[in-house]
Amino acid sequence: MSDPEHPSGEATDVQAGKAPAVSSCAKRQLLAALTTTDVTIRRLDLLLSEANGQERVLATINYVASMLHHLTASAPWIALQTRLGILARLKGRVPKNVTPASSKSKFAALCSLASETRYNLRLFGLLPLWIWGAETLKSPPADPILHALTVLQVISNVIYQLLENVGYLASKGVVSKRFVDKYGGVAKWDIWSTRGWFGHIFFQFFVLWRQSVLRRQRLAAQRAAAGTVETKETKAEDSEALRLEIRAWRKSLVNNVFWAPLCLHWCFEKGIGIPDSMVGIISFCAGAWSLHDCWAGTATVKA
Known part of the structure; x- marks a missing residue:
């Protein structure tokens, strides 16, 4: 006989009610995971659709x-792996006769692949430099010092990109290596390209200094003219722009x-003493x- 206080059908009904609830919760979690994955992939696709985004992703890889290659090749890491083994x-x-495979060569291969891909993409780097130079000539900065510094930066970047392209193509057999060897070889061209x-980096410090000076002068002039009528909206816009x-x-x-010491x-x-691991x-x-800014720029993507 069934207990009158606990009918036999009650447990069955509760279990039947729990099953759909658990199933519905799992479906919601799965849907949320798929939605998050979809948004992430769409943001990554948007990031990679622009040249700057491609460069940033490849550079990060x-x-x-x-870093991982040098970490896995470091003495502390090897000692840790040995102790764990x-x-x-x-x-x-x-088993005693099984040795765990080292991943350091894989990281080195990935690093080399990403670096070479960036070299290939930079073969077209002279095109935006041409546009930068043309825009500087057509609409030069109002400040003569910034104008001169910008021209010097354009020239420096053209030297860098041109020498890098010729040296890289020579190393791949596209450009006559005899011509490159006549003027010092690929290694020498790479050094002068880096110079x-x-x-560009050297002149950029002066650009930043000059921009800071001009900004302080502009803000001082605005404070001196603070008596002019301004709306709250105008002040807010000026504050955000600043x-x-x-x-x-x-x-x-x-x-x-960060780039200055490494580039130097x-x-x-023989370098200046910066270890490869750094x-x-x-x-x-x-x-x-x-x-971070490139990724934040893709935040407009919705599911």
């Missing part, structure tokens, strides 16, 4: 792979500060802010 063998989880890049201007200035300064290191055959870290830090 390049630098992170470099000994512990695993003592517990009988790994052209360092010229905030974005200062943010862009700081972003450029951070990028320059590459300007000399190259990936410094390079990543130089572009991290830009990567």
Whole structure:
């Protein structure tokens, strides 16, 4: 007989009610995961659809792979792997004759692949430099010092990109290597190419200094003319524009500060003492802010 206080059908009804609820919850979680994945893929596709986004993603892969390669090749990491392997063998989880495969060569290969892909894409780098130079000639900066610095930067970048392209194509057999060897060889061309890049970085410090001076002068003039009638909307717009201007200035300064010592290191055959293990870290830090902004720019993508 069934207990009158606990009918036999009650447990069955509760279990039947729980099953659809659990199933519905799992479906919602699956749908949310698929939606998040879809939005992420769409944002990544939008990021990679622009040249700057492609460069930032490839550079990040390049630098992170470099960091992982040097990490897995470092003595502390090898010692840790050895100790873990000994512990695993003592517990009988790994046969004695089995050696775990090292991943450092894979990271080095990925780093090399990303770097070479960036070299290939930069073969077209002279085109935007032409546009930059043409726009500078057509609409030069009002400040004569900034105008002169911009012209010098354009020239430095053209030297950098032209020498890099010729050296890279010569290393691939596209351009006569005899011509390149006549003027020092591929390694020498790479060094002079890097010196052209360092010229841009060097002049950029003066550009940032001059922009800071002009901004202070402009703000002082605005404070002197504070008696003019301004609406709250105008003040808010000016404040936001100033905030974005200062943010862009700081972003450029951070990028320059990280690249300057590394680029100077590459300007000399023997370098200036920066170890290879630090190259990936410094390079990543130089572009991290830009990567963040590029990714944030894709936030408009919706499911």
